[in-house]
Amino acid sequence: MVTGRVGRAARESLGFANSITTGNVTDETLTYLSDDLARIATAYVHAPILPLFGELIEVRDDLFQLLKGRQKPRHTRDLFYLTGTTCLLLAHASQNLGQHRAALAQVHTADTCARQADHRGLLAWTAGTAALIAEWSPRPRRAFQHIDQAASLAPAGESRIRLAAIEARTAARIGDHQRAAGALRRMDTARDETPAPDALTDFGGILTFPAPKTDYYTGSTHAWLGNHIQAEHHATQAIEQYIRGPREDRSYGDEALATVDIVTARLAQGDIDAAATALLPLLALPPGQRIQQLSDGMQRVTHALRRAPLLSHPTARELTDAIIAFQVLDGATAALPSPR
Template structure:
């Protein structure tokens, strides 16, 4: 091995049993601390040798962080000059003598298909292969192009838009929604863990749902329906019933004011099957009651009002959509408006 310039680990450190055990167990935090103590090195020296930051090494040694990235683990071991004899098979460039002919153990960071037990002479080698493959997989699925701050910011933006919808100029609302939706679509084209993907799908679907309302308010029913179709697809991809229910409820609202009024009732029945309670269930019942009254179906309208009342009497936490508030909530004042509208359409202006 060529002589190293700068800080280095003396050869005698590598023969210490505790150092050897720490490396064998892939306990890189303990190995770093033991090596520094025996080599009289500072964390800054280790950072210079390994390419890892001093703050990361400090957390690694304290047990608050781990080297789960194969590339970083390799960089750490190579940077401190770990002798080949102490490296587990996955960290060696060449296959050890115990491996059977034709089976090359991987260099770290390459795609590896673990061999079967029958093709590996040493079971320890197979264990090492399996461990590396698991780490490779977790390293891949943990990668993300989305930060928690971005998600929180986008949710905050949609909350603001939903709240501003009833009083801000519609043009500004529409522009903000398009910008937010496009940002969400861009992030969804990146990569992120499944939990973040589901949240992005929900936020993108919510933005399209709000765009459907805005398009309808602007008198473009075709555009509204297109936005709802997109929101439904995103809800399906996220497997999110709250979003599904809101999409169906909004579709019912659009149908109620069109020539397809009977279709509105079918949409509300579909939505009812998707939401067990809470404000969303109250909203669906209110829409169904008014839509039924609009087509002269008094029994269905009264049954829907009874369903609304039952939902009111069973408090439930906010769901994934009503938490945004504003247009995406259904407060008591709006409930009473729909109830009054239902009785007015039925010609029953006095509540019993």
Template sequence: MEGSSPTLFSLLIQQRGWTDPHVFARRYASAARELSVAEGPPSLATARVEVRQFNRWLRGDLKGQPRREARRILEHLFRPTPVDALFKPPVLSPSVTTEPTDSAGVSDAAGMDHAVPGEDMVMAAAEESADFAARVEGSNVGPATLEQLEADIRRVVSTYPNRPVQSLFSEVRRLRNRTFELLEGHQRPDQTVDLYLAAGTLCGVLANASFDLGRYEAAETQARTAFLCGEAAGHNGLRAWVRGLQALMAYWDGRPEAAVRLAEAGSQYVPEHGTAAIRLASIKARSHGQLQQSSEALAALLEADRLRDQASEDALPGMMAFPLGKQLYCASTTQLWLGGSSGLDEAETMAEQAVADFRSAPAGQVRLGELSLARMDLAVARMGRGDLEGAAIEVHEVIQVNGQRRIESVRKRLGQFGRQLTAHPSGHSPMGIGLREALISHQDRLARELPPGGPA
């Protein structure tokens, strides 16, 4: 297939603005990862193209076809154009008189009008613009690139608390991969720091998402990478936030001693600003409560109150922030662990305040997972006081939301409540039996669905 005539491959490369070998390499690597997830094998995700190979393809300097792995990736990248057509001269329509490099000279049959469905088309257009901005800046990173990355991260963390986790996961993963690719290039030291902070934040989001999907091992891996990025960036806020997430995962995994240790380890990092320290104290309070360490739990709640009085605004909103509602919810859980009539009263009051705080958010900004967990605290407190009807109202609300936005911690709380209800005297009343049947039906429905999550 040796020759010097322009090929469809060279024409497509010019039209898409991928003539820079590094830009094409990013597109090729991204296509390899997508193909690995969609069709396999997993090893395909690490496929790369060398600059020398790209230049040979661009010149049409081939003897035969590319190897099988490269053929698959190229067909995926330029779909629906078959790879056999890529390294031949483009097919021109009879009316075309321009040079072969003119986009008008390529017929639809040659694959130029390759439609990308729905959201993929929008994301592809945005990524092409981002690549163009990077070329204009004369570097793989510049002000426009970093501004766009920061805007994307802000959007993701803002919308995470009220979006289905599964639909968000792929988007965050794509942003993380792009950030990793930028870090492989050359930047000024201050830009490298910004990229490490961005990469750490995105790995933190993926860790939280993996945890919400019940994939604890993947979540821990993501969290370790996020912390390493925070170390590389020298950013206390990110390090404290990640340690808090690790402590939270240990708490939900039934390891309260480890949760306390991780929360205390995070406390050595004084955040530049924001609420990460309050989050650490609140998680520590819950963990001490689970261990029935009353004095330590109450001291941690007081510490959270003190830190709230000193807190400044978070740099990033949404899931990276720890609003008052979450602090109240953690306090209500702590009181439930400690038990007693006074603990039930305190838990009910704090859970009611947390629910009211979450529900007061503007439409589309309600933190659905935390609202559900606060409702479960309220349900447990009410059942403990003998108010099964009041408890049932909250549980039914949670079942409805969890059917739309599945979160592992909410699933666990529903299961815990079901076991408590079975052991409670009112669990065998007509209302109790009906509530137990609703819980069993909900859990069975979730179990019949495909398990959540995926490669991280």
């Protein structure tokens, strides 16, 4: 009887050992999924959004399915990290498609996964994305809450530079000159710091904050502050850096919005012909690259064209008509690809 009980106890212990060593995830699986996300993140800045949106849904669904299974604890953390990163990319895509509530849902899920993974870098970047979504919303001041939340989490390097840049442009957008100037100074300080290891920026593309983007944000901040000469200078510098850099690193969204800042700066200085020269190529942007944020930019251009003394200028009327016909991407009406 004792022998039977001892044997049964041994079999039960072995069964438990087998149950915790058998998993549905391997290191190779995680490497494959990570590489796939890096490919999408890199393509995001130069490729149309909608096909990538469908690919992100596929990756997310695969990760969801894996998390429903059983794996080693370290693999579970890695899965939550990759799932959070995927939802973070979906938040960016949803925002670019003009779907504010969907973007908030995705960034909330990204934050939840980052907490499950206990990953400070992902938490910081997710908070920055939440700030970015708030900045473009009717309530931009909410961005500061997310920036304050991320301030102690962001590692030195691109994540910290990004937070300061978002803060500067948000402050400029609401007319807070002092906070905008302070954030620009912090951004410059962050650029001089020695970068800390940051696994998130290793994905590349949309999950980085390179020098051209820094100039784009600086120019946009000055545009909102009414510093037209500085705005045009930094916007032009951003575009030139993108043009000189690798093709796969060129952000059509950044270039388009920097062009808007150049156009509004030239209109503010009364040079409508130079503004038209910059604007016409933007109006020819392929439909798949017309992110929703361009709608805001085009409204700013239209308001500038309708102010005296440009109001009666023939070119102003022509440009206004062209802008009215300009259609941006809209996730509510666009035919999103099937996830499967």
